[in-house]
Amino acid sequence: EVQLLQSGGGLVQPGGSLRLSCAASGFSFSNSAMNWVRQTPGRGLEWVSVISVSGDPIYYADSVKGRFTISRDNSKNTLYLQMSSLGADDTAVYYCARGAPDYYDYWGQGTLVTVSP
Amino acid sequence: DIQMTQSPSTLSTSVGDRVTITCRASQSISRWLAWYQQKPGKAPKLLIYKASNLQSGVPSRFSGSGSGTEFTLTISSLQPDDFATYYCQQYNTYPYTFGQGTKLEI
Numbered sequence: 001e002v003q004l005l006q007s008g009g010g011l012v013q014p015g016g017s018l019r020l021s022c023a024a025s026g027f028s029f030s031n032s033a034m035n036w037v038r039q040t041p042g043r044g045l046e047w048v049s050v051i052s053v054s055g056d057p058i059y060y061a062d063s064v065k066g067r068f069t070i071s072r073d074n075s076k077n078t079l080y081l082q083m084s085s086l087g088a089d090d091t092a093v094y095y096c097a098r099g100a101p102d103y104y105d106y107w108g109q110g111t112l113v114t115v116s117p
Numbered sequence: 118d119i120q121m122t123q124s125p126s127t128l129s130t131s132v133g134d135r136v137t138i139t140c141r142a143s144q145s146i147s148r149w150l151a152w153y154q155q156k157p158g159k160a161p162k163l164l165i166y167k168a169s170n171l172q173s174g175v176p177s178r179f180s181g182s183g184s185g186t187e188f189t190l191t192i193s194s195l196q197p198d199d200f201a202t203y204y205c206q207q208y209n210t211y212p213y214t215f216g217q218g219t220k221l222e223i
Contacts, residue, residue, distance in 0.1 A: 044215055045218075100163075102149070102213070103166045105163050107161055
């Protein structure tokens with residue numbers, strides 16, 4: 001069974017940092033592109049970042065470029081999203097999702113990131 | 118960025134109804150379009166990819182069509198489990214973008 005188990009969300013102050021993790025099982029993680037997608041009531045679903053199988057190329061949405069870093073550890077079957085300089089607009093539910101390779105066939109359960117004083 | 122516009126935003130429906138949701142792209146995306154279903158508190162679930170290909174395990178009452186800039190998702194006979202919000206997503210050009218969603222209500 002394919003599983004993407006997310007961790008690392010929570011409350012963070014504006015300007016702060018947070019790292020999200022996504023542990024994969026049930027499929028060949030090292031052969032899969034992986035993505036982060038976020039969702040807010042106001043902006044809906046928003047693609048955030050993608051990392052290819054080898055780790056290159058990597059793409060980011062303009063809204064997070066320079067502040068967020070996606071990475072993967074194929075030895076641990078784990079995807080990461082390091083977020084810094086967080087602002088209120090980054091408040092969202094964040095999902096990791098497997099790329100197939102460009103649409104998303106498996107999703108994590110989602111983790112809430114709240115940026116607030 | 119390519120804008121994806123869904124219509125309607127909300128649809129009042131009944132079990133057994135035939136439902137059609139439209140998704141329009143601001144520029145041609147060929148057939149690089151996916152449809153997802155989302156229920157409250159859950160992650161989106163892939164239904165359709167490449168405009169008309171049914172994802173494994175998805176009931177055959179779901180179908181997709183279209184190319185270029187106009188696409189449709191059709192549910193042939195609505196079942197109780199289908200009341201959810203549906204999103205289209207283009208994957209022709211980065212940044213990949215989603216429609217704003219169509220909520221099916223009883």
